[in-house]
Amino acid sequence: MHEPEAPDRRAHFADHLLRNRGRLFAYVHSLVRNLADADDVFQQTALALWRRFDTYDPARSFLNWAIGVARLEAATWLRTRARDRLRFSDELTAVLLDAFAALPDDESSARQDALPGCVDKLSDADRLLLTECYQSGTEVAAVATRLGRSAPSVHNSLARIRRALHECIERSVARGTRE
Numbered sequence: 001m002h003e004p005e006a007p008d009r010r011a012h013f014a015d016h017l018l019r020n021r022g023r024l025f026a027y028v029h030s031l032v033r034n035l036a037d038a039d040d041v042f043q044q045t046a047l048a049l050w051r052r053f054d055t056y057d058p059a060r061s062f063l064n065w066a067i068g069v070a071r072l073e074a075a076t077w078l079r080t081r082a083r084d085r086l087r088f089s090d091e092l093t094a095v096l097l098d099a100f101a102a103l104p105d106d107e108s109s110a111r112q113d114a115l116p117g118c119v120d121k122l123s124d125a126d127r128l129l130l131t132e133c134y135q136s137g138t139e140v141a142a143v144a145t146r147l148g149r150s151a152p153s154v155h156n157s158l159a160r161i162r163r164a165l166h167e168c169i170e171r172s173v174a175r176g177t178r179e
Contacts, residue, residue, distance in 0.1 A: 013053050016062040017046060024066050026112040031074040033116070041077050045070040114172035118165050126161050133158060 017024075028045060029038035048069050056065055119127065132143045133154070144154040 009053070013050060017049065017066075020063045020066060023063060023112055024070060026116070027067050028070050028074060029116050030112070030119075031071070032077065033119075037077070041070070041074050044077065045073045048073055110173045110176070111169050114169045115165070118168035118172065121168060122161065122164065126157070126164075129154070129157055130161060 024045070025038065025042050028042045029035065032038050032041050045066070049066055052069060056062065119130075122130070129143070129147075132147070133140060140154050140158070141151045144151045147154070
């Protein structure tokens with residue numbers, strides 16, 4: 001396959017990045033949870049995407065490729081920070097990526113845009129439980145012991161939290177707004 005000339009390559013990259021900027025930024029924001037930090041990680045991601053653009057396969061979804069790069073950039077950023085941040089395990093991130101890729105473009109964008117606002121609406125205790133259970137892939141039984149609760153109680157709480165997030169996202173998508 002013939003690689004486009006440098007000006008065409010820059011234009012091709014810029015076009016892809018501009019069309020997917022909102023969804024990519026929403027994904028980064030869902031990982032790092034702070035708007036200013038998300039902006040920093042997004043800028044790092046854009047630079048990494050440019051540096052790696054010659055490895056991009058045009059037969060694949062640019063957004064899925066960019067999300068993979070963003071996940072690596074966010075993981076690097078999170079490892080270098082000592083602050084406590086909500087971070088999902090690599091396994092959960094992979095599951096979320098698969099689910100995200102399976103959604104139609106307009107629906108996944110709306111849902112992705114709604115997620116950070118819906119997570120912000122959770123109580124501190126619920127956000128803490130999500131962090132405890134998904135941050136490092138810790139077993140629910142270990143989290144339950146650490147919190148002085150039974151494992152079924154933690155499972156029930158997680159089901160309630162997932163249901164609340166789902167309902168919040170559905171309301172947001174139905175209204176066409178961010179929660």
